[in-house]
Amino acid sequence: MPQTSRELVRNCLKFDSPERIPRDLWLLPWATQHFPEEVKQLEARFPSDITKPVAVYSRSALVEGDPYKAGQYIDEWGCVFTNLQDGCIGEVRNPIINDLADWQQVKPPYEILPDIKELAREKVNRFCHETDLFVLSSCCPRPWERYQFLRGVENAMVDVLEPENGFLDLLKRIHEFYLTEIEFWVSTDVDAIMFMDDWGSQSNLLISPHYWREFFKPLYRDYCNLTHSHNKFAFMHSDGQISSIYADLVEVGVDAINSQLFCMNMKDLAKQAKGKITFWGEIDRQHILPSPDPQAGRDAVREVAEHLYNPAGGIIAQFELGLGANPATANAIFEEWEKIH
Amino acid sequence: MTNYNELQECIIKGNRIKARELTQECLDNGNPAKEILDEGLIPGMAVVGKKFQDGEYFIPEMLVSARALNIGLGILKPLLEASDVKPVAKVLVGTVKGDIHDIGKNLVAIMLRGSGFEIIDAGVDVSPEKFVQMAKESGADILGLSALLTTTMTAMKDTVDAFQADGSRDKIKIMIGGAPVTTDYAEKIGADGYAPNAAIAVEMAKTLVGGSR
Ligand code: B12
Numbered sequence: 001m002p003q004t005s006r007e008l009v010r011n012c013l014k015f016d017s018p019e020r021i022p023r024d025l026w027l028l029p030w031a032t033q034h035f036p037e038e039v040k041q042l043e044a045r046f047p048s049d050i051t052k053p054v055a056v057y058s059r060s061a062l063v064e065g066d067p068y069k070a071g072q073y074i075d076e077w078g079c080v081f082t083n084l085q086d087g088c089i090g091e092v093r094n095p096i097i098n099d100l101a102d103w104q105q106v107k108p109p110y111e112i113l114p115d116i117k118e119l120a121r122e123k124v125n126r127f128c129h130e131t132d133l134f135v136l137s138s139c140c141p142r143p144w145e146r147y148q149f150l151r152g153v154e155n156a157m158v159d160v161l162e163p164e165n166g167f168l169d170l171l172k173r174i175h176e177f178y179l180t181e182i183e184f185w186v187s188t189d190v191d192a193i194m195f196m197d198d199w200g201s202q203s204n205l206l207i208s209p210h211y212w213r214e215f216f217k218p219l220y221r222d223y224c225n226l227t228h229s230h231n232k233f234a235f236m237h238s239d240g241q242i243s244s245i246y247a248d249l250v251e252v253g254v255d256a257i258n259s260q261l262f263c264m265n266m267k268d269l270a271k272q273a274k275g276k277i278t279f280w281g282e283i284d285r286q287h288i289l290p291s292p293d294p295q296a297g298r299d300a301v302r303e304v305a306e307h308l309y310n311p312a313g314g315i316i317a318q319f320e321l322g323l324g325a326n327p328a329t330a331n332a333i334f335e336e337w338e339k340i341h
Numbered sequence: 342m343t344n345y346n347e348l349q350e351c352i353i354k355g356n357r358i359k360a361r362e363l364t365q366e367c368l369d370n371g372n373p374a375k376e377i378l379d380e381g382l383i384p385g386m387a388v389v390g391k392k393f394q395d396g397e398y399f400i401p402e403m404l405v406s407a408r409a410l411n412i413g414l415g416i417l418k419p420l421l422e423a424s425d426v427k428p429v430a431k432v433l434v435g436t437v438k439g440d441i442h443d444i445g446k447n448l449v450a451i452m453l454r455g456s457g458f459e460i461i462d463a464g465v466d467v468s469p470e471k472f473v474q475m476a477k478e479s480g481a482d483i484l485g486l487s488a489l490l491t492t493t494m495t496a497m498k499d500t501v502d503a504f505q506a507d508g509s510r511d512k513i514k515i516m517i518g519g520a521p522v523t524t525d526y527a528e529k530i531g532a533d534g535y536a537p538n539a540a541i542a543v544e545m546a547k548t549l550v551g552g553s554r
Contacts, residue, residue: 084439084440084441154404154444157400157401157404158401158404158405158408161402161405201520202520203538204399206400207401208401211401286491286521287491290491323492324490324491
């Protein structure tokens with residue numbers, strides 16, 4: 001009997017020699033809008049081994065619009081996003097908390113969490129039992145990004161240097177909400193909990209690793225500990241050049257990290273983390289995926305494999321089909337991964 | 342002769358309150374605004390840019406220094422204008438059409454302002470036509486275009502082309518930057534320069550206004 005998707009991913013995460021490299025394709029609505037047929041074919045030929053369950057949250061009365069549509073979108077925290085185009089996300093232009101002294105006005109959206117926990121749990125568990133795929137939580141805590149949505153990017157950055165003025169209080173309020181959210185998900189049969197925050201620019205961390213360790217690392221540690229105490233895996237996404245915190249992510253217990261490998265020195269990443277964490281993709285979205293030459297995709301896979309491949313596990317063949325991506329190159333990427341293992 | 346080390350230090354450390362006090366103190370002691378700018382604020386900001394480039398400073402430190410700088414500049418500005426001191430050059434900056442990423446563009450603007458340039462910020466999602474129009478209205482010497490998405494990089498070319506079509510391309514130098522952008526791309530689209538970070542953007546801007554195209 002071949003291993004199921006769930007077994008493949010689990011074996012990969014535990015370095016227990018999966019039969020093949022598991023796959024995970026991310027789609028921005030942009031891709032399905034621009035290449036509906038190609039996306040269908042790609043998904044049929046290389047089905048993902050990872051999925052997410054159905055929605056079990058209530059709708060917040062605050063929510064208006066669609067996050068992936070051009071125009072205005074209001075989310076469940078009351079943050080107002082302006083989006084330029086269909087198929088991707090927008091940005092908060094007028095943050096709700098202009099003066100940090102008003103941080104207490106932030107009301108985390110506890111009302112959207114399942115009110116009848118048993119019913120919601122049953123629904124999620126049924127989903128998990130009916131699929132052979134590896135199931136990620138549908139929640140995605142993002143304390144730093146949420147902080148930025150509430151305060152605006154530049155205010156948020158400056159707050160980090162003046163933590164006593166309400167930064168720590170607001171961050172704690174956000175974090176407590178996310179812990180409550182994770183508590184629900186760890187009580188279900190999902191295989192893993194996902195969280196995220198973009199921590200890098202193209203060439204460095206956005207904030208000093210010193211402050212990152214002081215204020216943010218403990219939050220991710222809490223998410224990992226809660227996740228592991230229920231025998232689940234911790235999955236994290238973070239964009240940009242984040243090699244200076246890779247070892248910290250390993251240390252707090254992140255099991256799989258989705259990061260911009262091509263911004264970083266993969267040889268260095270291998271030294272820091274190979275065999276200790278699973279590289280959950282990615283293949284470069286900036287230059288490789290938009291390339292019309294499928295060979296660029298193949299070469300990229302070879303480059304990742306050369307540094308990070310380990311037959312015992314630790315690689316999930318993941319990438320995002322997003323703005324400007326080329327379907328032929330995407331096909332070539334999955335084809336090449338099949339040749340590696 | 343006034344020792345400007347302390348004022349420089351305020352900018353480097355991002356100490357807004359002291360930056361205000363010291364700038365005022367320097368003026369009260371009869372120092373010319375231009376000297377305070379050239380000896381205090383600008384050298385302080387140059388250290389900030391260097392520290393950012395060397396990976397010692399990150400975005401928050403840059404922003405805090407920028408706030409201190411702006412306070413100093415705010416005090417000096419009317420005096421500089423009154424004594425007809427001209428900025429090094431006028432730079433129109435903006436993020437191109439379809440793109441909302443502006444952190445990098447803002448850092449570039451900060452460093453340029455802190456090096457004596459006047460900045461006109463067109464914001465994000467700026468169309469080629471808008472850039473042409475704003476360049477004319479402001480009389481900008483340099484245009485700084487930012488793009489963070491491979492899909493919006495092409496709008497940089499459209500913008501260069503729009504200046505060509507308008508017949509005003511030779512009146513303005515165009516420099517470009519942002520995560521996916523490269524020197525090769527700058528050459529390919531007919532821009533005058535590319536800089537990988539905010540500190541180098543200043544050098545580039547100085548070269549562009551210093552030399553001829
Ligand atoms: C923060 C961020 C966001 C924030 C932006 C907030 C803001 N106000 O700017 C938000 C969350 C809104 C966002 C949205 C999106 N983003 Co984004 N984002 C990033 C991230 C993580 C960091 C960018 C950043 O701010 N860096 C910090 C600054 C300081 O660096 P910088 O911009 O590079 O600027 C420096 C230099 O480049 C240079 N420079 C910059 N501009 C200029 C201009 C001139 C004239 C000069 C000389 C120099 C210069 O100097 C600067 C300072 O040293 C990058 C990751 C990355 N690798 O860069 C992704 C990234 C840019 N985003 C990406 C994507 C895909 C998106 C979305 C489509 C995501 C989505 N799911 O919808 C949307 C697009 C929305 C839109 N229409 O624009 C991709 C782009 C891929 C591609 N195809 O090119 C990236 C690379 C991430 C990835 N995984 O690949 N994003």
